[in-house]
Amino acid sequence: MNVFKSMGAKLAVFCLGAALTLSLAACGDQKAEQKAADKPAVEAKPAPAPAADKKIKVGFVYVSPIGDAGYSYAHHQGQKAVAALPFVESSFVESVPEGADSERVITNMARKDFDLVFTTSFGYMDSTLKVAKEFPKVRFMHCSGFKTAENMSNYFGRMYQARYLTGMVAGQMTKKNILGYVAAFPIPEVIRGINAFTLGARSVNPQAQVRVVWTKTWYDPALEKDAAVSLLDVGADVIAQHQDSPGPQEAAQQRGVYSIGYNSDMSAFAPKAHLTAAVWNWAPLYVQTVEEVKNGTWKGGQAIWGGMDKGVVDVAPYGPMVPDAVKAKVEAKRAELKAGTDTVFMGPIKDQAGKERYAAGQKAPDADLLGMTWFVEGVVGTTE
Amino acid sequence: MPALRVIKRDEPWRGGALAIVLGALAFSLGAGILMLAAQGKSPVQGAVVLWQGTFGNVFALEDALRKSVPIFLCSLGVAVAFRMQVWNIGAEGQFALGAIGATWAALTFPGLPKIVLLPVMFLAALLAGGLWALIPAWLKLKLKVSEIITTLMLNYIAILLLDYLVFGVWKDPTSFGFPMTPEFSPAAILGPIGGTRLHWGFAVCLVAGVGLWAFFRFTLLGYELKAGGEGARVARYAGLPYGFLVGFVMTVSGALAGLAGCVETSAVLGRLQPSLMAGYGYTAIVVAWLARLEPLPIALASFLLAVLRVGVENLQLEMQIPAAYGMIMEGLILLSVLAGQFFQTFRLGRREG
Numbered sequence: 001m002n003v004f005k006s007m008g009a010k011l012a013v014f015c016l017g018a019a020l021t022l023s024l025a026a027c028g029d030q031k032a033e034q035k036a037a038d039k040p041a042v043e044a045k046p047a048p049a050p051a052a053d054k055k056i057k058v059g060f061v062y063v064s065p066i067g068d069a070g071y072s073y074a075h076h077q078g079q080k081a082v083a084a085l086p087f088v089e090s091s092f093v094e095s096v097p098e099g100a101d102s103e104r105v106i107t108n109m110a111r112k113d114f115d116l117v118f119t120t121s122f123g124y125m126d127s128t129l130k131v132a133k134e135f136p137k138v139r140f141m142h143c144s145g146f147k148t149a150e151n152m153s154n155y156f157g158r159m160y161q162a163r164y165l166t167g168m169v170a171g172q173m174t175k176k177n178i179l180g181y182v183a184a185f186p187i188p189e190v191i192r193g194i195n196a197f198t199l200g201a202r203s204v205n206p207q208a209q210v211r212v213v214w215t216k217t218w219y220d221p222a223l224e225k226d227a228a229v230s231l232l233d234v235g236a237d238v239i240a241q242h243q244d245s246p247g248p249q250e251a252a253q254q255r256g257v258y259s260i261g262y263n264s265d266m267s268a269f270a271p272k273a274h275l276t277a278a279v280w281n282w283a284p285l286y287v288q289t290v291e292e293v294k295n296g297t298w299k300g301g302q303a304i305w306g307g308m309d310k311g312v313v314d315v316a317p318y319g320p321m322v323p324d325a326v327k328a329k330v331e332a333k334r335a336e337l338k339a340g341t342d343t344v345f346m347g348p349i350k351d352q353a354g355k356e357r358y359a360a361g362q363k364a365p366d367a368d369l370l371g372m373t374w375f376v377e378g379v380v381g382t383t384e
Numbered sequence: 385m386p387a388l389r390v391i392k393r394d395e396p397w398r399g400g401a402l403a404i405v406l407g408a409l410a411f412s413l414g415a416g417i418l419m420l421a422a423q424g425k426s427p428v429q430g431a432v433v434l435w436q437g438t439f440g441n442v443f444a445l446e447d448a449l450r451k452s453v454p455i456f457l458c459s460l461g462v463a464v465a466f467r468m469q470v471w472n473i474g475a476e477g478q479f480a481l482g483a484i485g486a487t488w489a490a491l492t493f494p495g496l497p498k499i500v501l502l503p504v505m506f507l508a509a510l511l512a513g514g515l516w517a518l519i520p521a522w523l524k525l526k527l528k529v530s531e532i533i534t535t536l537m538l539n540y541i542a543i544l545l546l547d548y549l550v551f552g553v554w555k556d557p558t559s560f561g562f563p564m565t566p567e568f569s570p571a572a573i574l575g576p577i578g579g580t581r582l583h584w585g586f587a588v589c590l591v592a593g594v595g596l597w598a599f600f601r602f603t604l605l606g607y608e609l610k611a612g613g614e615g616a617r618v619a620r621y622a623g624l625p626y627g628f629l630v631g632f633v634m635t636v637s638g639a640l641a642g643l644a645g646c647v648e649t650s651a652v653l654g655r656l657q658p659s660l661m662a663g664y665g666y667t668a669i670v671v672a673w674l675a676r677l678e679p680l681p682i683a684l685a686s687f688l689l690a691v692l693r694v695g696v697e698n699l700q701l702e703m704q705i706p707a708a709y710g711m712i713m714e715g716l717i718l719l720s721v722l723a724g725q726f727f728q729t730f731r732l733g734r735r736e737g
Contacts, residue, residue, distance in 0.1 A: 003632070026608065059701070065706070065707060065708070091701050091702070091704060092700075092701075092704070093697055093701050093707075094700065094707045095707035095708075096697075097659065097662050098659035099652070099653060099657070099659035099660060100450070100451070100648065100652040100653065100662070101451075101662065103652075104447045104450075104451075104694065104697070105697055105701075107443075108443075108697065108698070108701065109701070112442065112701070122562065123657070123659045126654075126655075146559075185563070187561060187562055187563065188549065188560055188561040188562070191561075196532065201399045216547065322698070344727050370560050371560040372560050372561070373561045384552070
């Protein structure tokens with residue numbers, strides 16, 4: 001052991017020395033540069049449009065790999081649309097853990113003079129806010145949170161509208177009246193989606209019940225698949241999901257039942273099972289945001305929550321097994337939502353205990369939707 | 385035909401450790417370059433970007449130091465137990481408990497002045513982490529349950545406990561139902577050192593590292609721990625209190641991981657939330673092993689691993705190289721260093737006759 005000890009110590013000292021010498025040379029310039037960059041930032045408060053001849057640098061931070069066919073994949077499709085614009089230079093970093101790591105990645109983009117940074121996961125909220133305060137010239141768009149700043153807006157989509165439509169499909173296709181729902185975390189976004197799905201299903205099939213299993217993960221293909229199997233074992237014959245991998249879709253196909261995808265069209269993973277999917281379509285919003293930055297009309301402090309009327313969310317093309325009669329019912333509702341009439345959370349709505357939460361004709365306000373922590377009647381499961 | 389064969393060295397290879405680490409690094413970098421080339425990216429540009437994102441940039445170095453703090457503390461803890469051949473796989477859970485302890489103090493006494501509150505938080509974290517680690521020690525001694533199993537299982541329980549708290553009793557009422565505690569009062573925040581981005585948790589690392597080194601080097605108990613590592617029977621034969629030693633190392637081990645949890649929660653997040661759990665407790669095991677359980681090499685290995693993780697982000701941003709590349713490089717380095725240690729005790733030689 002003594003040999004290792006002395007060798008280890010020598011090695012450590014050698015490497016540390018080398019690292020310090022090499023890095024010190026770089027330190028001098030960097031500090032001067034940073035000071036120069038910091039000074040004007042304090043004075044210039046409103047964010048003017050970048051110089052016309054300069055390309056706009058747009059960065060994206062993703063929480064999972066872009067190849068997962070899921071949440072980050074959907075954002076990445078929007079990034080591609082942005083990158084294709086002639087006046088834009090765009091880059092992204094994938095698989096960035098929430099918390100301390102995200103702060104570093106976002107800061108790095110701000111230091112590299114990005115004009116606009118999209119941080120696409122809820123857990124990036126505090127880091128984005130911190131960096132936004134430190135770099136007042138950079139514009140930040142945070143997805144799915146609730147905090148804003150002068151140079152930071154947040155945005156999200158009314159995915160519950162698409163969930164409602166997929167619920168209508170599932171409610172008509174089920175034979176056993178048991179729908180399974182593989183869900184990530186009991187947070188308002190997910191609970192809202194389950195409620196909308198349930199309301200949609202019961203609007204066409206009052207007998208339908210939705211069974212929920214929590215996986216406590218956003219992305220874990222094997223675990224999500226297992227969760228779906230547990231729902232299949234209790235008799236579910238349509239599997240929906242609020243997860244980022246197509247694992248549940250594959251489980252449904254293997255058992256010969258139906259499934260509803262999420263994030264993007266997942267039919268390639270389970271062509272025989274996939275009825276439709278609730279999908280994100282970020283390209284219009286992202287392109288619009290970049291254009292606002294270019295024109296100098298972009299504003300911080302906003303909370304943007306667009307629905308089907310803005311094209312942010314939609315349903316994927318129906319599978320060949322969905323009969324025309326089913327499609328027709330769903331399409332009628334879809335046209336309503338596209339026109340901007342949102343009656344998804346219109347009373348009467350009862351909770352699991354049968355207590356009326358919204359009376360007939362009363363619509364749940366956005367604040368309630370954003371903080372939703374209870375299930376509607378027809379859901380089997382708890383929000384804990 | 386001359387052929388090579390494996391020959392056991394009469395003595396361990398002097399100077400071998402350095403040569404092996406450098407050789408493994410060179411091998412991994414070479415393989416990394418080939419991978420870049422296979423992807424149609426320029427290896428030269430890759431090297432430049434990686435340099436800029438690591439040693440060529442004071443921000444990156446600061447970031448790497450920040451990131452190495454929890455890895456170092458957890459790894460130090462793991463090493464304490466491993467030295468006595470007590471296999472504590474539970475740094476992840478002990479880290480979570482430390483964070484829970486610190487959060488409890490921060491939320492319970494928000495009005496205390498900083499100079500009192502921070503020590504209380506640290507104490508709570510040390511106790512929570514240490515006591516959590518004492519459970520498997522007790523199970524090992526009383527019921528002869530393998531600590532490998534119990535420490536691992538307790539990780540899941542600890543994380544679920546953390547989830548329960550942030551989804552339930554400690555949830556911030558203004559967070560729209562999202563799982564997080566309220567932000568800590570400023571008195572509960574471990575601040576930055578001077579004008580740098582480095583926080584005082586770095587100083588905690590120095591104290592813990594030097595303290596532990598001195599403990600093993602100069603105290604009787606430290607010596608006994610090393611001897612106790614030869615096994616329960618050896619320890620008893622030598623008249624050492626094996627049960628006490630196991631309990632002691634597990635407590636110290638857990639307390640160090642708990643310390644890491646406290647520092648991350650207070651200095652980096654400023655509140656407790658599930659994203660605190662980034663797998664440092666498991667990374668720590670690899671680091672401790674790689675550094676042969678010695679404090680200084682652990683510091684170096686934690687730092688280098690953090691540098692690599694920070695650096696590959698720059699590769700992603702500048703060259704759009706997939707995140708998986710970083711993980712492959714990390715795996716290559718760890719694997720080739722471990723495989724290379726084979727040459728510490730063996731060498732290749734010509735077949736004779």
